[in-house]
Amino acid sequence: MSETPDTTADTDAQRAALGAAFGRSADPLAEFASTFEQANVDPFELFDADILGARNLAVGSRNKYLTAFRHWREHMAREGRHPACPNEQHVKAFIHRERTERGNNDETTKMKLQKLNAAYEYWAEDPQFPHPHDYNPFKLARSKVAFDGPDRKEPPRLPIDDLRDVVGDVAHLRDRAVIVTQLKLGLRAGELRNIKLPEVSVENEAVRKHYPDLGTHPMLDGRKNTVYIPHNREGNKSKRPRVLPLDDETRRALFYYLLARPDNGEPWMFLAPEQHTQMKRKTVNALWKKAFHPEYDETEHHRAVTSHFGRHRFTTFWRVEQDVNIDLIHYMRGDVVGGSPMDDDRGAMNYYIHTYYEDIEQLYRERMFTLNF
């Protein structure tokens, strides 16, 4: 533990005094324990069915969650509390027991906490569970126990108006095209730098005249204003290929960039400054930081905005703000939707893309956010 017994008792007393002053409880889930017992519903089984089932994990990976849940249930049974209603001390005791009685190393204990936290966050998101957003005993205990390193913070939550302000201030055509493309397509830096000209269809006479190969990739299947992201290219982490629509704003950003882009025969859409070769991942990250820093540097509560922010914001928009079907989100992110990771069979890839594309195109047409740059 990171605290000595004296300082722990001291801060506990001070926190208790604050809680009393504000009418807040240090054990806010205790009142729900008996209801959970009577309901005879296993919240971990719901997480398994709703979340793990949707992720279609390998058996070994799913078992890691189930093992963590089983050990947690055993621990909470000894503590005499329903496993879905812990307080900070229950979690700290679990960490202690894992380290001492089970003899686990910290990596294993942290892994179990991560699985338990995933279940807790699922309960907190679901309105039918009583778990509040502003109390998470797993995160609280995790942050107060000294493991090897500091916790990973969440990216900042940028309202759309703030995002518009930043994008509106990006004057460089390439930088703006990169940021808009990542925000609207949810691409990783590696996937963005890997886009080749034939894999992008932009319906504009001037652009097509300048780049005759544009949009000629067979996986686009003649679809206009789209981009193909392969899953089997070095540097692309995704398990599935995807074709995504380009909305008006993305097309406009790409249009202005492509007309200014050096036409030196390089197949890559986004070129590095100066050398005009394939853009490096570091360069992608650097231009994000140039646009978003210092305003969105790392803070006490959030990590800094980097090139990964676009993918995070994209996922948050569709999953949280739009509550879109999880299969469609998996498709848009290039995650495994069902079955196993895909091989290189073009027929299978075409069928897979055809299954989801129409719904995705409708989503983009009707619900995609605007950046107003």
Place this chain on the structure above:
DNA sequence: GGTGTCGCCGATAAGTCCAC
């Protein structure tokens, strides 16, 4: 001094291996 590139390091999440 500003900008871009490179290599190294550590974190994370999922998959794999192996002892029991």
Place this chain on the structure above:
DNA sequence: GTGGACTTATCGGCGACACC
């Protein structure tokens, strides 16, 4: 079959360095 350690792939941070 279970549980834990290890491996792999990807990513971001950071400092050193080169170039203008």
